[in-house]
Amino acid sequence: MNLEPDFIKDAEGAIFDLDGVIVDTAKYHYVAWKRLADELRFEFTEAHNERLKGVSRVRSLEILLEIGGFDFGETLKQQMLTLKNGWYLEYIHQMTGEEILPGTRQYIEMLKSRGVRIALGSASKNAQTILNRLGIEDLFDVVIDGTSVSEAKPSPEVFIRGAEGLKLSPERCVVFEDASSGVEAAHRAQMRAIGIGSKENLPDADCNVSGLYELLSGSPTIN
Ligand code: B16
Ligand code: MG
Numbered sequence: 001m002n003l004e005p006d007f008i009k010d011a012e013g014a015i016f017d018l019d020g021v022i023v024d025t026a027k028y029h030y031v032a033w034k035r036l037a038d039e040l041r042f043e044f045t046e047a048h049n050e051r052l053k054g055v056s057r058v059r060s061l062e063i064l065l066e067i068g069g070f071d072f073g074e075t076l077k078q079q080m081l082t083l084k085n086g087w088y089l090e091y092i093h094q095m096t097g098e099e100i101l102p103g104t105r106q107y108i109e110m111l112k113s114r115g116v117r118i119a120l121g122s123a124s125k126n127a128q129t130i131l132n133r134l135g136i137e138d139l140f141d142v143v144i145d146g147t148s149v150s151e152a153k154p155s156p157e158v159f160i161r162g163a164e165g166l167k168l169s170p171e172r173c174v175v176f177e178d179a180s181s182g183v184e185a186a187h188r189a190q191m192r193a194i195g196i197g198s199k200e201n202l203p204d205a206d207c208n209v210s211g212l213y214e215l216l217s218g219s220p221t222i223n
Pocket of ligand 2: 018
């Protein structure tokens, strides 16, 4: 039995966020940001890190510095962004295909077998590197990431560009997202959003599942 909501079955395009949907890179962002906070000698917890999920690198630094009570100039902030990204890349380069979240490849392949076109819609400027490390570049017809958009989620730009790349009107596409900023971006792009996470954390998503594997197996949603 397949319990996918009908709006996914009717879609011609599927746009996937990366961090939190396909792979858990948040844990690597966390250790890299924590390293920066340690250098600045303030506590940065995993709860604080929740606020950085789905937001751009620059905005993440602003939030981190707010938490630490710092207000630095542009030059210093740029140096910190470079430093953090260098540390993050050290972790990312160790990743293997085993870190793909359960059911991802199977679910995307199932959609493709139905003729659904597939895009990535991520805020990350490292998305291409991560796809390469995981060995899943072949799954995507189009990749829109932090290097190809000018506005961060909740701007709908990343998803509108994804639909354009797939040559589909936005209403024909669905988005898979784990961040509330991404759900809002999908809705502003006139797309339905499948929330990867609980209804409590993503109340505005059109349905909620704990992971793509639930859509594959036909398990009930956790709405
Ligand atoms: P980078 P997503 C987002 O990825 C992460 O969730 C967010 O924590 C990160 O700040 C952002 O990418 C930018 O990442 O530093 O690699 O450019 O969820 O949009 O796939
Ligand atoms: Mg995400």
